[in-house]
Amino acid sequence: MNVQNVLIEFILRQWLLIISVVSLLVTSVYTSNIPDYSSNELEVLFLLLALFVAVNGLQHHGLILKISRSIEQGSLISLKLILASYFLSMVITNDIALMVIVPLTLTLNTTRKDLLVIFEALAVNAGSALSPFGNPQNLFIYWYYDLQPLEFIAAIAPFAIFFLVILIIASWFIKTSYKSVTEYSNIKLNQSAYIYVFLLFIVLLVVLHILPIISALIVIIYALIFDRKTLRIDYALLFTFFFFFGLAENLKLLFESQIQGSEHVFLFSALSSQLMSNVPATLLFANFTENWKALLWGTNAGGFGSLFGSFANLIAYKLYIDHKTTNNPMAFTTKFLISGYMAFFMSIGLYYAVHY
Numbered sequence: 001m002n003v004q005n006v007l008i009e010f011i012l013r014q015w016l017l018i019i020s021v022v023s024l025l026v027t028s029v030y031t032s033n034i035p036d037y038s039s040n041e042l043e044v045l046f047l048l049l050a051l052f053v054a055v056n057g058l059q060h061h062g063l064i065l066k067i068s069r070s071i072e073q074g075s076l077i078s079l080k081l082i083l084a085s086y087f088l089s090m091v092i093t094n095d096i097a098l099m100v101i102v103p104l105t106l107t108l109n110t111t112r113k114d115l116l117v118i119f120e121a122l123a124v125n126a127g128s129a130l131s132p133f134g135n136p137q138n139l140f141i142y143w144y145y146d147l148q149p150l151e152f153i154a155a156i157a158p159f160a161i162f163f164l165v166i167l168i169i170a171s172w173f174i175k176t177s178y179k180s181v182t183e184y185s186n187i188k189l190n191q192s193a194y195i196y197v198f199l200l201f202i203v204l205l206v207v208l209h210i211l212p213i214i215s216a217l218i219v220i221i222y223a224l225i226f227d228r229k230t231l232r233i234d235y236a237l238l239f240t241f242f243f244f245f246g247l248a249e250n251l252k253l254l255f256e257s258q259i260q261g262s263e264h265v266f267l268f269s270a271l272s273s274q275l276m277s278n279v280p281a282t283l284l285f286a287n288f289t290e291n292w293k294a295l296l297w298g299t300n301a302g303g304f305g306s307l308f309g310s311f312a313n314l315i316a317y318k319l320y321i322d323h324k325t326t327n328n329p330m331a332f333t334t335k336f337l338i339s340g341y342m343a344f345f346m347s348i349g350l351y352y353a354v355h356y
Contacts, residue, residue, distance in 0.1 A: 016277065017236045020243035027250035035246030043213055044143050045241055048136060050203050050216035052233040053223050055092045057196035059100065060230055062189050078116060078174040081105055082167050085120040086127035090134045091200075094124035094303075094312040102319045106326070114320065114332050115174050118339050119167060121316035122304065125343075126163035128312075129156050129300040133207050135310070136241070137282035137299045142207070145292040149208055155293045158354050159300060159347065166346075192227060237311070244283045252287035265289045266298040266351055270344075273302025278310050297355075301347035305340045313340065 011018065028034060081101060089097040098120060105116050128134030132142035132152050142152055199219045205211040223230045265285055273281040278299040285295050303310035307317055317336060321329050 014236050016280070017240045017243070019276075020240050020247060020280070024243045024247045024250070027247060027254070031250050031253050033250055033253060035249045037242075037245060040144060041245045044140050045238060046213065047139060047143065047203070047207060047216060048238060048241065049233075050206075050219040051093070051133060051139075051200075052238075053230055054196055054200040054203050054219050055096050056233050057223070057227060057230040058092070058193065058200065059096065060227075061193035061196060063193040063197065066189060076171075078112075078119075079168065079171040081116060082119050082123045082171045085123035086164060086167065089124035089128035090131035091204075093133070094128035094135045094310065095315055097124045097128075098312055098315045098319070102316055103323075106320070106323045112174050113326065114335060117316055117320045118332075118336050119170055119174070121313055121336070122163070122339065122343055123167050124312050125300070125303040125310055126160055126167065129296075129303075130160035133204060135300075135303070135312075136237075136279050138296070139207065140279075140282055140286070141292055141296050141299075144286055145290075147292065152296075156296055156300065159297060159350065162350055163343065163347075166343075195222070196230075241279070241283070244280045247280075248283040248287050251284055255288070265291055266294040266301075267348075269295055269298030270302040270348065273299055273309050274306045274344075275308060277308050278302040293355075297347075297351050301344060301351065304347060305344035306337070309340065309344070 024035070081104075085097055085101045088100065092100075101120050102117055105120065106113055125135075129138065130153060131138065132147070132149060133139050138152075141147070199222060202211065203216050203219060206213055206216045265288065269278075269281050269285045272284070276284075281302060282295065282299045285298070286292075289295060303312065307313050313336075317333075320326055320332060326332070
């Protein structure tokens, strides 16, 4: 029985990894094709590995938590938590930002924790869109299409700024009361925290094409020698990327002729993200188009909506549902989906308003 429970838990946690492996095997047999991984794809995997390790080091040594803790003190709690989610996601990725902010939110003495968590999820999806390294799909698009920072930011800025304004307005309608808690009151920093700030800075310079990619190796070397705990990252996500790279190549052979025009890339990538998440959707449609702007908008818009739209949605949802202070998961799920799909359809309308 214990083995069965472990197996079920593994399937529930790693369903996307399992789907990627099975799909790659099936499509490889069907197309009689063995995927050929490019150096560009392997570089993206390596950068993700270095980024995850650096951010994990910051989180493990308390710097991110200390910063977040200081943000939630005082008045305008809703606004500051939402803005913290929005701007943190640009640097430490949308997934990690939620792992920091949501647990802190759930310690607040407020009856509106559900709305706070929902809008924090919306905020990280919107804020991370503006940064080349704010989420995995952005990093892939930025690196895969060999983009420059300013052209990337300029292309997606209307999306990010529009939702920033919406989130600021919404925050005024979430009334909270704050009561001091002691769970995170004694946060100690050591020298390693500041070392990881330096290591993260190196990774960001590599992403921005300022340093050669080999420079990011210093992050892995430091962790291996001095701090192996920070190597405990989400390897399942990295392997999911690896298998989806191959799957995307196989699907390209099957469907390439059926997708033409930027409007199809935008709509198909946004809609497919609702079922398969925006990261795999990015890997798939990158093989179909050179119109990276449509793909960038489509996959970031696709992060809104369903629980599967982005990994960030699943993280926020699970953290809230599993917390000891929360109840009524059905009501939370309904609010989460309604808010998500409102943002999803707004982003679709915004795309056509900006580009047509």
